[in-house]
Amino acid sequence: MTEILSLKHVSKVYDNRVQALHDVSFDVRQGELISIIGPSGAGKSTLLRCINRMIEASEGQILFLDQDVTAADKKQLKEVRKNIGMIFQNYNLVYRLSVLENVMHGRLGSYSTLQSTLGLYRREDVEEAQRLLQMLGLQDRLYEKCSKLSGGQKQRVGIARALLQHPKMILCDEPIASLDPQSSKVIMEYLRDIATSMNIPCLVNLHQVDVALHYSDRIIGMHQGEVVFFGRPQDLDDAVIEKIYGKGLEDLLRHGGQA
């Protein structure tokens, strides 16, 4: 299996001298679903955003398809971002636009400003957007305004937008934190499927340990900006959980799997 992404000794210190990440190293391989778990403030979100440079890392190397992201110039960075899809906790859609228009935003990188503003997208791109929405079960919602959708449907639009980028990898920032259990399950099944059958690795920030255990190939455990565990779900024992959260798995599950 080839490595898509590898982080080497990445650190991030914010202006107010808060150390958000400390010496983080790991790698992502083809077709994997990797979960990042840890308590709030462990640096999960910062870590994800350092990968496509929505936040600049202070130190270390991020290799994406053998290219150093941290050293990329403006043009190279655009290419990197085009190749990485991203999904958000709050869906981050343009709510006054239709489902189809929002999905088309995934292709903005390959159109000029004028073309995209006038909506002059190529036929095959629109057809592909339709096919993706069909795959995600939204085929009869193409022209609906996004503000009218339910939470789970909004997140599926977000996934379609990310997939239309033809990403080599997808970053998911708490994709199910705002969803009910039923929609959460659907979204996680989709992500699992994207990783396995479409061969696109997914790096997922998660709150829920039980969900991570169920769906992940590998798990990264973070505590105060440091990686304290990196391995297969079956190796995640109570001692490690305690190291990540400061309390045992039993405790966590008793509180509905929420940390």
Added chain:
Amino acid sequence: MSYFREKRIRTAAFLIVGFLLTVAGSQRIQFDWILMITHFPAAITRFIQLYLPPDFSELGRMIQEMGVTVLIALAAAATGMILAFFAALAISARTSKNKTLTLIIRMLASLTRNIPEGVWAIVLLMCFWYGEFLAYLVMSIISFGFLARVYADAMDETSMDCIEALEATGASYWQIIFNAVVPETLPALISWSLYAAENNIRSSTIIGMLAGGGIGYLIGNYRHFRQFQSLLVAIVLVVAAVLIFDQISAQIRRRILQ
């Protein structure tokens, strides 16, 4: 109870200071309270003598000038709308890229907004001369100042998480603006622009009196030549236009912002 007592004392002190300030102020600018009340009936009688009955002989010309005023008001609001949109991009914290530019635009907007329209008319009159174009310039300036502020507020208030998402897809700055910021804020922008146009019609009287152009110019003239009976008709026309425009724009705004 001491909290309530303290509060009551504070309110009383506030009222007394306000009262004293008002009395001292009226002393200074020779504002006569008693005259204001006692003379009121006489003022009304005088008004009736001078202004009634209304003289409709110039109605056609007035309607034509009213049309010009509405046209200028809309054109100026459009100018203000376009300029204020870009200014708001520079001002709003979510879309600004350059701190110095933000500061400069902020100051410019504040300058245009905080100098009254009549003063703009006087100053610009010195180099532009009377007429419709000057009225248009003045209205554009005040529309710009007003709209730049409310647009920036609208951009700050609307949920703009989508900016982050589009940035992550590799979209350029202007793509983000035209595909996310504009669609999300356009209804608010349009409804505020309608408000600016309405404001322009209101202030067209004063601008017309000082700078020429539209119905305000006629009003100034009628006053100058003491044609009060025509003046009343012109005033009624302005009021009618404001009320009608207010109704229409309220209806449109309600449907746009649903």
Added chain:
Amino acid sequence: MSTLASNIQAPAVPLKKTRSGRYQLSQKDVSSWLVLAVGVTFLFSLIFFLGFAANYKWDQFSPAVAAKIATEFFRFDKIAFADQLSILALLINTVILGFITTVLGALIGLPFGLMAARNLSWPWLSNLIKALASFVRAVPTIIWVLLFISGYGLTSTTAIVGMVFHSWAFFVKSYGESFEEVDPGTIEALRSTGCTSFQVISSAVIPSAATRIISWIAMRSETNFAVAVVIGPAVGVAGTIGSVINGYSRVGDYSGLGFSLFCVFLTALVFELILTRLKQRSAR
């Protein structure tokens, strides 16, 4: 079988096409049609005005004066100290003019605001007062002043009477709205304990609307100051900073003009800052 692949066998809904054969991306609703219509109207007015109606002859534009304005506007050293002081005195007069108008408007507006609030008054009275206020508001402030000149003469009393009319209408509308937002439970509770209407108003309605009332007053102060400035040149009421601005512009004293303008700007800026602060406080 995987979920994604199984979904693709669901019957496809065909994409809609536009008249030009492209795929349609969105469906227009009432809101987007209206936005489009209003936007086009605006742009059309602009093009029509600038292209056909304006008829501006650029030889009327005088670059020499413009250059002079640019160079001499900020030469505050060119104005005698005594003149600076008198300009400041006139500025104070203007502020007072606006202040008294605001005070009067706010006081006279209060009882009418109570009558206009739907939850405190009878429907017919509320409608009547609101209609009256919206009519008075539709008449520009300057017109109100104009109408009273014949009765009172060109004095500050005229200016105040005229300006109070418009302020009054503003306060009736804004008070009425604020009072209507008072929690009906509070009013109900006091009424049930046998309070008189006056007690209900003084101890429940006004205190709970107080923060909003204060910000309305600040907002109107800002407007009234601006009106007080322009009332001098537009109508001819003497003794305000507006009349001195007009005077300077007639004789071409650019430095004096610049200084007076600067004073007006700073004062208006202070009003705006106060208003922004109040708004932030009431938002919290």
